[in-house]
Amino acid sequence: MEHxxxxxxxxxxxxxxxxxxxxxxxxxxxxxPVISVKAENLQGEGxxxxxxxxxxxxxxxxxxxxxxxxVLMIVVLAFFANRSMRRSQRTDLVPRGIxxxxxxxxxxxxxxxxxxxxxxxxxxxFPWFATIxxxxxxxxxxxxxxxxxxxxxxHHIEHGGxxxxxxxxxxxxxxxxxxGGYMLVPFxxxxxxxxxFTVALALISVVMIQVVGFRAQGIGYLSKFxxxxxxxKKPFFGAMDFLxxxxxxISELSKILSFAFRLFGNMFAGIVLVAIxxxxxxxxxxxxxxxxxxxxxxxxxxxxxxxxxxMVFMAxxxxxxxxxxxxxxxxxxxxxx
Amino acid sequence: MEGNILDxxxxxxxxxxxxxxxxAGVGIGLSVQGxxxxxxxxxxxxxNLLTNMILGxxxxxxxxxxxxxxxxxxxxxxx
Numbered sequence: 001m002e003h004x005x006x007x008x009x010x011x012x013x014x015x016x017x018x019x020x021x022x023x024x025x026x027x028x029x030x031x032x033p034v035i036s037v038k039a040e041n042l043q044g045e046g047x048x049x050x051x052x053x054x055x056x057x058x059x060x061x062x063x064x065x066x067x068x069x070x071v072l073m074i075v076v077l078a079f080f081a082n083r084s085m086r087r088s089q090r091t092d093l094v095p096r097g098i099x100x101x102x103x104x105x106x107x108x109x110x111x112x113x114x115x116x117x118x119x120x121x122x123x124x125x126f127p128w129f130a131t132i133x134x135x136x137x138x139x140x141x142x143x144x145x146x147x148x149x150x151x152x153x154x155h156h157i158e159h160g161g162x163x164x165x166x167x168x169x170x171x172x173x174x175x176x177x178x179x180g181g182y183m184l185v186p187f188x189x190x191x192x193x194x195x196x197f198t199v200a201l202a203l204i205s206v207v208m209i210q211v212v213g214f215r216a217q218g219i220g221y222l223s224k225f226x227x228x229x230x231x232x233k234k235p236f237f238g239a240m241d242f243l244x245x246x247x248x249x250i251s252e253l254s255k256i257l258s259f260a261f262r263l264f265g266n267m268f269a270g271i272v273l274v275a276i277x278x279x280x281x282x283x284x285x286x287x288x289x290x291x292x293x294x295x296x297x298x299x300x301x302x303x304x305x306x307x308x309x310x311m312v313f314m315a316x317x318x319x320x321x322x323x324x325x326x327x328x329x330x331x332x333x334x335x336x337x
Numbered sequence: 338m339e340g341n342i343l344d345x346x347x348x349x350x351x352x353x354x355x356x357x358x359x360x361a362g363v364g365i366g367l368s369v370q371g372x373x374x375x376x377x378x379x380x381x382x383x384x385n386l387l388t389n390m391i392l393g394x395x396x397x398x399x400x401x402x403x404x405x406x407x408x409x410x411x412x413x414x415x416x
């Protein structure tokens with residue numbers, strides 16, 4: 001039993017990168033960036049990029065390039081996964097490489113959906129769950145790549161704050177930790193740090209929850225919100241049920257808010273934390289990388305939670321409260337057989 | 338002593354809005370406690386409990402995140 005000697009070269013790469021980070025962090029000292037909640041405009045404040053007929057002016061914000069990169073990466077991954085699956089279909093039905101990975105991943109998610117929504121509605125709900133989770137996962141993990149939030153164009157700001165700059169070579173400049181009038185607008189900013197992205201996803205998610213509810217229960221889904229069924233049989237508790245239905249309507253609307261702000265808040269808190277720690281510690285640039293590791297975890301969890309909550313709400317919408325009657329019918333059928 | 342009273346108000350407001358994080362901390366602690374007790378009594382339910390625990394944590398954490406967003410909105414002069 002002669003094992004070939006393992007050469008753990010990867011740990012030396014990591015150690016080398018840490019040393020490089022320490023040295024570079026000593027030369028180019030990280031500064032606290034000018035943190036903005038909305039996505040920054042690459043062409044300067046108030047400059048419009050496109051003039052659309054109905055929407056109006058569209059600025060070139062720095063989340064647009066990231067959106068393009070994210071979607072391209074997903075398309076490329078889908079292409080290779082598809083090719084791998086096709087190849088395995090032609091040969092021996094054993095998926096290898098990326099096709100295998102994707103199959104394991106989606107099988108896990110499908111089993112989760114089936115356990116929560118039942119075998120009947122799992123094929124309807126699963127695509128929304130998987131798409132949202134995959135998209136948010138890519139959006140969250142992409143912003144951890146070095147170069148995001150750190151390379152960009154330098155703008156002059158008139159009032160307050162800003163840093164000095166230092167010419168490196170050619171058209172390249174470095175931001176210095178002294179007072180000055182300049183700020184960095186990065187080319188790439190993670191899309192989940194833009195409220196527009198999260199609100200759009202939340203709207204899609206909540207609207208599709210209603211659509212799935214209508215598909216499952218027909219027009220009877222509305223009785224969840226406007227509940228007149230028990231109004232005349234039991235006057236007092238019927239009125240109570242009606243009020244509870246109105247509360248359901250409000251909770252449905254607040255789902256949009258909670259979906260959007262949960263993702264945005266987590267991701268925004270992440271970039272602020274990393275930026276502040278990097279700016280505070282300056283030379284010691286190992287701690288921000290630890291925080292980046294934490295960000296990796298948070299990004300994964302948030303992607304999972306976004307998809308999972310969509311799935312759970314959809315599963316709830318398919319059930320409704322005609323639940324007991326359906327069960328009674330099922331029992332009746334069993335007896336007839 | 339000189340300074341901008343509006344800046345002072347922003348900082349105080351941001352600090353006050355983060356009080357809400359206390360409730361989220363209690364909520365997360367309670368849900369983890371419940372899940373851990375369940376796991377200790379019945380280790381077979383580990384995977385199922387873990388998923389639901391993370392969901393519950395995400396729900397209570399969202400409250401703290403709302404506070405955090407409000408604090409950031411105040412700190413970085415958005416509104």
